[in-house]
Amino acid sequence: MDNTLQQKNTKLIWTLIAVVIGMFAFATLIMPPLYDAFCDWTGLNGKVELKSAAAPEVKSDNPYLVSTETAEAQAALDETAPAIAAREVRVQFIAKADRSIPWDFKPVNNSINVVPGKASNIQFEVTNLTKTGMTGRAVPSVTPAQATPYLRKMECFCFQEQHLEAGQTKLMPLQFYFTEELPEDIKEVTLSYTLYNMEKKNGSTN
């Protein structure tokens, strides 16, 4: 083989190897954080970070919860104020414990009807079925995802770790409302919570 061909080959091979390494890095190192960022940005993962954490309508210690101080929240909480929206949305609740955590976890009501703009409270009951104390955390999800930007949570157990002693039962509150801008074609929303064990696994891609 003459020299120039050998040189041309070597150069091309290294270019191709660079592409291979680049694509591998893309899949393993770039794609997962990009995917998370994309889900956060679009709210597809059921959590919407509400504007900047410093905005007045956001609770200072948790960017996923709204402050109860705003006019919108006040109106939602005020039971005497008439609702503007003359429609009801059915909200269903699903609670499920991951196989990593042998707890019993269920909503007290399976579904309720809510009026957009008005706040509702519901509770979830959780029991530690094991003989040891354990810590778990629930991860929320909203279906259809299009409803996510209109969901406002004022209180949710899902943003804190929950510690339960052996055999202990606990009621966990959720307080939320949908803003009145919730699109008309959404007539049913499912809020689902999956409980995960926080004891052994703390590794995370986030």
Added chain:
Amino acid sequence: MAHHANPTGFKRWLLTTNHKEIGSMYLLFSLAMFFVGGFMAMVIRAELMYPGLQLVQPDFFNQMTTTHGLIMVFGAVMPSFVGLANWMIPLMIGAPDMALPRLNNWSFWLLPVAFGILIFAIIKSFLGLGAAPNFGWTFYAPLSTSYGPPSTDFFILSVHIMGISSIMGAVNVIVTIINMRAPGMTMMKMPLFVWTWLITAFLLIAVIPVLAGAVTMMLFDRHFGTSFFDAAGGGDPVMFQHIFWFFGHPEVYIMILPAFGIISTIIPTFARKPLFGYASMVYATASIAFLSFIVWAHHMFTVGLPLQGNLFFMYMTMLISVPTGVKVFNWIATMWRGAMTFEVPMLFSIAFVVLFTIGGLSGLMLAITPADQQYHDTYFVVAHFHYVLVTGAIFSVYAAAYYWLPKWTGNMFHTGLAKFHFWASLISVNVLFFPMHFVGLGSMPRRIPDYPLQFADMNFWISIGGFAFGLSQIIFLVVLYKCVKGGEKATSEVWENPEGLEWTIPSPAPLHTFEVPPTVK
């Protein structure tokens, strides 16, 4: 070039760097894998012949569908095209060998290792020593992470090894085509098989690393405490599907672009007309390759993507059928008013055009999001991809084998037997796969060992078709054996005025060819 004393026997094959010998080994290996994977298909069809569980347990059934898919995709279809590339690309571009002969040897010998590991896992399972991979060839998380059997680690190792082999093969093809063409062979004079393989090789370079990334992340989730795909640690199993199909859809084109090249080579020979629309074929291939990167989520219409996402992927997928349609049009236009004869390679090619198009049409049905939400994970999808892969990719490999076999062996094959192979395959393959459309539309799920009674009659006939198709492939072994052993001597042209440099050398092709490059006008 000085030659060392050539080793003989097994060592000759172990150490060879000759593109023809490596090509033959690839082809024979893929044929062997075709029969191994085919045997698993026979187990699947035997179980599904009647409703209820007769032959195997559900878990073993899942291991059969998983390894059948993996072996057919990575062990039969892909290596057969690499084998053809090894044999034919140097001959078609007037090069003495592949550019990187030693790498070539290595990339072949990795394959028996990779598939040895997979087959070992199945044998182990058969002996009752722990389940083989059972999560489908798509190995979705969490089935393959939290719920995968211990043998999943064999699977991961095996996929890594076959991936390295594919990447090395692709690098070799690209370097050969870019740097080793005979003087005068410009890009737009290259035979289409060379063109389609060049584009395929680029697809391989781009997406096999993504597959390697997916199995690497799986490995880390399984053993090193990460949570790429595990919601418990903040990961997401849906991300697995995005990554897998970002590899997976280009992968299905990796399995069909070389077939397009083969068909575009064979039809002009037997229609006795130059290929209609050479340049448009090249551009169509390139645009299919490009589009194949932005349609992956048509495999994920039911995971709950936002409406805009579903719409985007639906339109992009439908767009792919435009360049595909251009190709089908060009093949038909090539045959139009040609002086056609129906030698065996041509029979397989015509069957390819018709049956691949049926697969393309069912693909188009699946591309429509609301329709796919009904068809997804039913036998309709199974029918779709077997039409494009069996009557598409595999028929094209048969067409290629019959077309070039006289060049490889120096002997004509037994035409009567070969025609028998063709007709038996053609009829049985349709009995096998056509009714799958109907049971699929009737919503029979894929990958299940048992089914409701209303699907019983259809499944009986599907199984009969399956056994017939399996048996028909044994005829090919006979044809191959007879052709290697002897038969009517082939001329160097073999067919009537075929086009291409490979027909300017004697039959059988001597071990070393084009040591002095030919001049292409």
